[in-house]
Amino acid sequence: MPCKDITDTVKLTVAPDDRVVDYRLFKRTCGGTVGEDKLIGPWLFRRTAAQVAATRNEDFLAKLRAGSDITEYLAVKHFAAVRAALQAALGLAAGRVGDYCTIEAVEYGPEGMAITAHLAVKGLTDEIAACRNCCGRNRSGEETFGV
Numbered sequence: 001m002p003c004k005d006i007t008d009t010v011k012l013t014v015a016p017d018d019r020v021v022d023y024r025l026f027k028r029t030c031g032g033t034v035g036e037d038k039l040i041g042p043w044l045f046r047r048t049a050a051q052v053a054a055t056r057n058e059d060f061l062a063k064l065r066a067g068s069d070i071t072e073y074l075a076v077k078h079f080a081a082v083r084a085a086l087q088a089a090l091g092l093a094a095g096r097v098g099d100y101c102t103i104e105a106v107e108y109g110p111e112g113m114a115i116t117a118h119l120a121v122k123g124l125t126d127e128i129a130a131c132r133n134c135c136g137r138n139r140s141g142e143e144t145f146g147v
Contacts, residue, residue: 006121008034009104010081015112018048020086025078039071040078053086055079085117 012023023044025034043063044052060079064072084101086092100120107114 008081008119008121009116010085010119011114011116012082012085013112013114014049014086018050020044020047020049020052020082021112023078023082025081034074034077036071036074039075040082044079044082049086049090050092052079052083053090053092055083081117081119084119085115088117089113089115 008025008027010023010025013021015021022038023041024037025039027034043060047055057076057080061072061076064075085103088101088103089106100122102118104116104118105114106116
């Protein structure tokens, strides 16, 4: 039976040099990974938290070589989740981020900063401009594939 809680959780690590060094996007209730684990790692791990927080969806998409529409959607979803968590944790949240991203914890240690945030899937998906009214959504705006 499908879960009624459609909240995603993102956990990420920012090293002391401000580089994002790890992340995971998964379903809050069951812990199932949303798409491929660390899907945008190769792009993400070369950038600082501030660079990621300032990147627009369109700029991320311009550099993405996803292959399929679903992979592209999931990559942008991963990016938007990581960006929202960074914006909220660093006090850079603008626009609607506070409406769908809730910081659960920010912890500091020798490895850097660990951030855990919960994201309402509807709000997160609304932030993905390329996915509004496209093949991954039905007429009422609900997702039509299991992500």
